[in-house]
């Protein structure tokens with residue numbers, strides 16, 4: 001078990017640690033490994049480069065837990081502008097949104113209205129909206145909103161987290177609706193009452209859910225699986241399953257994060273699989289960056305060395 005994980009995730013919510021990190025030059029430089037840039041233009045340059053290598057993107061304008069409804073409305077407008085820009089630049093990219101960036105802390109109805117506006121604009125440009133899944137306090141509300149949106153729109157995908165016990169039931173429901181799910185392991189620190197905490201159990205849960213997503217019943221329902229992981233054991237298992245069951249390479253996709261396992265991103269794309277890279281940008285990168293550090297103890301070692309060395 002990664003003992004630093006809960007500490008780093010707790011720090012991702014600390015305003016004091018945030019101030020220290022975001023104003024410290026060397027840390028800002030290191031964050032660039034995972035963040036495409038602070039401006040949309042920088043992110044667009046990254047997406048163009050990915051698209052040239054046959055890789056699609058999903059653009060995330062970083063931000064979460066905004067302080068007011070006004071901030072949430074501003075974020076919604078920024079996402080609408082982003083959709084316009086993706087279409088204008090003819091990019092192969094969807095949009096990823098965190099519900100708390102568009103006001104989930106101000107109620108489900110309020111967040112629904114913001115997300116609906118984004119999904120509606122994206123639909124006009126033929127784009128997909130991906131709803132990120134945040135900490136467990138938001139899971140039910142996020143799914144309520146997604147199901148409500150799915151009643152009227154189909155350009156929508158939601159992330160589910162394999163570490164949560166509830167996910168199997170949530171996934172069954174979305175498979176029955178013929179929706180689309182991005183399956184990830186889960187990036188927050190959840191208690192054992194609701195989530196698996198050991199890597200082995202989370203991996204086993206991921207494998208089980210992944211096979212459900214690739215099942216004949218799911219694909220026949222029009223369900224579209226997006227497998228978001230850098231775990232090569234799981235990626236190879238998915239490839240074997242697709243080969244064994246004659247699942248076409250355009251019936252599902254792999255998703256990875258900007259700055260992580262570029263070798264696998266390229267290899268899969270060259271082998272003809274659909275690959276989508278999550279490209280975050282913006283000034284609000286601190287909590288996202290800390291979650292990335294938490295995922296891999298070696299990242300902290302790498303930073304410590306870089307800071308001591310530099």
Ligand SMILES: Cc1cc2nc3c(=O)[nH]c(=O)nc-3n(C[C@H](O)[C@H](O)[C@H](O)COP(=O)(O)OP(=O)(O)OC[C@H]3O[C@@H](n4cnc5c(N)ncnc54)[C@H](O)[C@@H]3O)c2cc1C
Pocket residue numbers: 131132133134159161182184185186187188228229230231232255256257260261277278291292293295296299
């Ligand atoms: C496209 C995408 C979208 C996501 N969306 C969400 C979401 O909405 N909600 C949510 O809770 N989580 C999300 N996540 C994060 C996810 O839940 C995991 O925390 C993260 O992907 C690490 O899990 P893993 O599957 O890569 O497996 P792991 O077992 O953690 O990692 C496997 C290997 O990948 C490499 N690796 C993984 N992470 C890193 C890293 N940070 N730095 C360097 N190397 C790394 C290492 O080589 C590692 O050995 C998303 C992940 C991806 C890829």
